[in-house]
Amino acid sequence: MQQKTPTATEAFSEAVRKGLTQYPKSLPSRFIYDARGDALFQRIMKMPGYYLTRCETEIFNRHKEAIASRFADTGSPFNLIELGAGDGKKTRLLLRELLRLDTPFSYMPVDISENALSGLVATLKQELPDLRCSPWQGTYFEVLREIGRMKDQRKVILFLGSNIGNLLHPQALSFLKELRETMGREDYLFIGFDQKKDPATVQAAYDDPEGITEAFNKNILGRINRELGGTFDPGKFRHWEVYDPETGTAKSYLVAGEPMRVEVRDLDLEVEFERWETIHTEISQKYDDRVVEWLAREAGLVIDGHYADSRGYYKDYLFRLA
DSSP, X not given: OOOOOOOHHHHHHHHHHHHHXXXXXXXXXXXXXXXXXXXXXXXXXXXXXXXXXXXXXXXXXHHHHHHHHHHTXXXXXXXXXXXXXXXXXXXXXXXXXXXXXXXXXXXXXXXSOHHHHHHHHHHHHHHOTTOOXXXXXXXXXXXXXXXXXXXXXXXXXXXXXXXGGGSOHHHHHHHHHHHHHTOOTTOEEEEEEEBOOOHHHHHHHHOOTTOHHHXXXXXXXXXXXXXXXXXXXXXXXXXXXXXXXXXTEEEEEEEESSOEEEEEGGGTEEEEEOTTOEEEEEEEEOBOHHHXXXXXXXXXXXXXXXXXXXXSSEEEEEEEEO
């Protein structure tokens, strides 16, 4: 019997119940994104200290011809599948180049946020009317099942924005192995990896003085209040960011400033917090070539090229089957 895919509300409810009843508490970062979360992330990407978006945009501006040519190198039609497409601003640089090359392809943006997808589709219709676009709403893992049924069609899978950094190494490796299972011999996987660098530069990217990142992380508490009848007071939590340069892991927490009891009425759930108890909300993993090569080797992939920004802060790697 085929397993029923949970609705977005069911998935959110399940994650909240699980995350708030375990110790230590945690909430998945993907649920920060709704209309408010999307808008806050747009502001984050424009912050002076948040270098990631500018670095990947620079890579696409400098190397779009080379990247597009690699995607189209067989001359056969393909599906360009982007996991976590967001607003697609960077990707549009590649889409324009592929259209200029008269490449036969279809763009399939994937995102958990219906708000982000509808905005992207509207923009694409206006800016690139000749583009074939088939949006998919869902989590990466839901969509992977669908991608796995497309083995008779050539694919280029994009995973940009250092979204893979939201996974610790064991989870990233499992994810890459799942992606590998969907790929054929002519397929490519194109992933953005934020590189290790001065720890102060990393810290500043996630701990802005304006408090935009704090508001972004606290939006998950707001979503629980709005959608599940929660009674969180976000003002009673402090956003805290730490970066470990040895492991390359940046972590975000919401820290309770006082003891409290919170209800989530729709889940019939009461949650106790001690003072200074944490909710882990995000990780952002940083990489170097050695770690990326190890991940590829363990996942059954090989690196077939990479593209960096001028400072070497960020790299996009092209993978194929080993």
